[in-house]
Amino acid sequence: MNTMSEATEDTMQYLAAHLSSDDYARLSRLNNKHVAQLIYDVMCLCRPARVFIVDDSAEHVSKIRDMAIKNGEEYVLTCPGHTVHFDGYFDQGRDKNNTRYLVPAEDYLDKAINQMERTEGLREARTLLRDSMIGKDMIVRFFALGPLGSEFMIPAVQITDSYYVAHSLDLLYRRAYDQFAQSPERTDFFRVIHSTGRLENGVSADVNARRIFIDYIASTVYSINTQYAGNTVGLKKLAFRLAIRRADHEGWLAEHMFIMGVHGPHGRKTYFTGAYPSGCGKTSTSMIHGATIVGDDLAYLQRVGKEIRAVNVERGMFGIIRGVNARDDPLIFEALTTPGETIFSNVLVHEGVPYWLEDGRTQPNSGRNHVGEWHRDMVGPDGAKVPISSRNARFTFALERLKNLDEALEDPRGVSIGGVIYGGRDSDTLVPVREAFDWTHGVISIGASLESESTAATLGTEGVRQPDPFANMDFISIPLGRYISNHLRIVTGISRPPRIFGVNYFIRGENGEYLNSREDKQIWLKWMEQRVHNDISAIRTPIGLIPDYEDLHRLFGVVLNKEYTRDAYKQQFTIRIPELLKRIERVRSFYENNVKDAPPQLFEVLDNEYTELNRVRTIHGDYPGPDVFKESR
Ligand code: SPV
Ligand code: MN
Numbered sequence: 001m002n003t004m005s006e007a008t009e010d011t012m013q014y015l016a017a018h019l020s021s022d023d024y025a026r027l028s029r030l031n032n033k034h035v036a037q038l039i040y041d042v043m044c045l046c047r048p049a050r051v052f053i054v055d056d057s058a059e060h061v062s063k064i065r066d067m068a069i070k071n072g073e074e075y076v077l078t079c080p081g082h083t084v085h086f087d088g089y090f091d092q093g094r095d096k097n098n099t100r101y102l103v104p105a106e107d108y109l110d111k112a113i114n115q116m117e118r119t120e121g122l123r124e125a126r127t128l129l130r131d132s133m134i135g136k137d138m139i140v141r142f143f144a145l146g147p148l149g150s151e152f153m154i155p156a157v158q159i160t161d162s163y164y165v166a167h168s169l170d171l172l173y174r175r176a177y178d179q180f181a182q183s184p185e186r187t188d189f190f191r192v193i194h195s196t197g198r199l200e201n202g203v204s205a206d207v208n209a210r211r212i213f214i215d216y217i218a219s220t221v222y223s224i225n226t227q228y229a230g231n232t233v234g235l236k237k238l239a240f241r242l243a244i245r246r247a248d249h250e251g252w253l254a255e256h257m258f259i260m261g262v263h264g265p266h267g268r269k270t271y272f273t274g275a276y277p278s279g280c281g282k283t284s285t286s287m288i289h290g291a292t293i294v295g296d297d298l299a300y301l302q303r304v305g306k307e308i309r310a311v312n313v314e315r316g317m318f319g320i321i322r323g324v325n326a327r328d329d330p331l332i333f334e335a336l337t338t339p340g341e342t343i344f345s346n347v348l349v350h351e352g353v354p355y356w357l358e359d360g361r362t363q364p365n366s367g368r369n370h371v372g373e374w375h376r377d378m379v380g381p382d383g384a385k386v387p388i389s390s391r392n393a394r395f396t397f398a399l400e401r402l403k404n405l406d407e408a409l410e411d412p413r414g415v416s417i418g419g420v421i422y423g424g425r426d427s428d429t430l431v432p433v434r435e436a437f438d439w440t441h442g443v444i445s446i447g448a449s450l451e452s453e454s455t456a457a458t459l460g461t462e463g464v465r466q467p468d469p470f471a472n473m474d475f476i477s478i479p480l481g482r483y484i485s486n487h488l489r490i491v492t493g494i495s496r497p498p499r500i501f502g503v504n505y506f507i508r509g510e511n512g513e514y515l516n517s518r519e520d521k522q523i524w525l526k527w528m529e530q531r532v533h534n535d536i537s538a539i540r541t542p543i544g545l546i547p548d549y550e551d552l553h554r555l556f557g558v559v560l561n562k563e564y565t566r567d568a569y570k571q572q573f574t575i576r577i578p579e580l581l582k583r584i585e586r587v588r589s590f591y592e593n594n595v596k597d598a599p600p601q602l603f604e605v606l607d608n609e610y611t612e613l614n615r616v617r618t619i620h621g622d623y624p625g626p627d628v629f630k631e632s633r
Helices: 010-018 021-030 034-047 057-071 120-130 163-172 179-180 237-250 281-287 330-336 439-448 480-489 519-534 551-561 565-571 577-594 600-620 627-632
Strands: 050-053 081-087 099-103 115-117 138-143 154-160 190-195 211-215 219-225 254-255 257-263 268-277 292-295 299-304 307-314 315-321 344-345 349-352 353-355 366-370 372-375 394-398 415-424 433-435 451-453 463-468 498-504 539-541 544-546
Touching: 010 021, 010 034, 021 034, 021 050, 021 179, 021 292, 021 627, 034 050, 034 138, 034 154, 034 190, 050 600, 057 081, 057 163, 099 120, 099 394, 115 138, 120 190, 120 307, 138 163, 138 179, 138 307, 154 163, 154 179, 154 237, 163 344, 163 394, 163 463, 190 237, 211 237, 211 307, 211 627, 219 237, 237 254, 237 480, 257 281, 257 299, 257 307, 257 415, 257 519, 268 281, 268 519, 281 315, 281 415, 307 394, 330 344, 415 439, 415 451, 415 519, 433 519, 439 480, 439 498, 451 577, 498 519, 519 551, 539 627, 551 565, 565 627, 577 600
Parallel strands: 050 138, 081 344, 099 115, 099 211, 154 190, 190 219, 268 415, 415 498
Antiparallel strands: 138 154, 211 219, 254 299, 257 268, 257 292, 299 307, 307 415, 315 394, 344 394, 349 353, 349 366, 366 372, 433 498, 433 544, 451 463, 539 544
8 A cells, every 4th residue: 555645537437436426525615636546546555434524614524533432442421422442451551562663664763662674564564454444434534733724733644443432532632624624735644544354242352463553664553453543543642652753853842741831930831842751640740739731741832033932732631541540640530530531441430430449539349441341350361360440440531621721722932941851660769850052951851761660551561671762762763863963963053941840749658658649749849839930049969969857848748738848859860870880881882782873972961971970989978868969069
């Protein structure tokens, strides 16, 4: 299939003969021969019973939701607007092993990036897609990534045989059929082709042949034999991988980042972006009390004049529901328990009400979830005990359901970024918050050096520490050395680039206890906001700048009405030199062994930090407390 070519007269005649007259009229209105060719190719290959070309009308949008319910892909819950969808027991997360870039023989991608030869991949995709839509509807949808009418915007088409996927797309992205109709010559749109494959009891039956292929040469992604939204809602992480390539080509950045407004003194608002691996507190940070949210997952960033500006690629949330409860995430919890369009996935349903892990409520002992009829202590087909809901159960809704939505979501110019945050899951090494000395130090020592423990967001073992540069390792589609150089370069000509910060919410003490509570994030954000504006000073350590006790003591008092002790400060901000040295060794060896053409600054920054940590160690021992550095400044 050559998804990049344009339709001929013959093709148009075929489409006229095989589409309903309404669908053909909607296709004709687009007047885009590349879109027509794509639809024709997928029809010939997948042989659907019907094709549904969807426009931006409310009528179509509600038809999609109705069809998802009629087909049994979603079930209606008691609360108005709420539905639930179940994915197969073995289809509960992103499938990293089977997500591959299709790389032509002459191209290079680092070996840490999962890939296969392009022609072979295209052949496999075609084989698996052949006849995959017999008896089903093929739904064609048009969206924009980024705000409508924005310089950042990328148009995209997704074709799918799942009404659940088409419905999810609607809550997460901006409809753009009309935008397509306005620019008939457009060829630069992303293309996504998805089929659930053969269904058994409503779930993808052939998950062993689950494949997600990214053909960046033709800006096309294929997703087959899967339903889990992270593998199938192609405009999310699949198109995102294409966006990283386009960003590289055009000189901007596509990042796995939230965007939020942190509110400082005297009504000041400072926007931050933040990248954290899946399941490490990204959404809960962007939803923190007192702040406003622009987006929780994907951002495009550009240099505009003397600023870095960012937009949310999406307009909705596909969030992890585990641990969402009335106390810790009051705004999401409220949206999930009040009327309004929401899709729950892989939760437990009991008498029309959804329940999930750590939801803070009295939970039923039976119901229906991703295993089918569930009861407490039962084991699943793999012999493991099945929790009340999948550990990666999710919710999907539009951001407008949230009371803390920032006014800038649809601003085509995006927002000006004051600070960039990176966070990982690390129990024994890094302090809760630190600031880089400068942009280069931050890109290397914080972004490129990020590690995290694996979570339920991806299939496979949980809790394994692995490198996750920029919390984007799963999605980086260009050589890593280039990707890092692009970060270094993006601030060229900007006299005051955004500050870079690293956070770690998961640091533990000697007895394995967490040293911070969930709400402490609020303090780190307020501290960062004041640092961006130089309101307060900071203490220089070998790994970056850390807070002064007095500032934290004041912030804990004012913001949380909590007494922050010197003892807590000392425990949290002790510089753990042996662990930090090991971390640098791991990061260094990852880049040495896996990455061609890492920029020279990478090894310089790591080596300087290593030397400095060793120097301090000879004077102050393995675990110097923060006050040691205060005295020596
Ligand atoms: C993530 O896992 O990082 C998500 C959900 O945001 S998805 O990528 O869609 O699986
Ligand atoms: Mn994500």
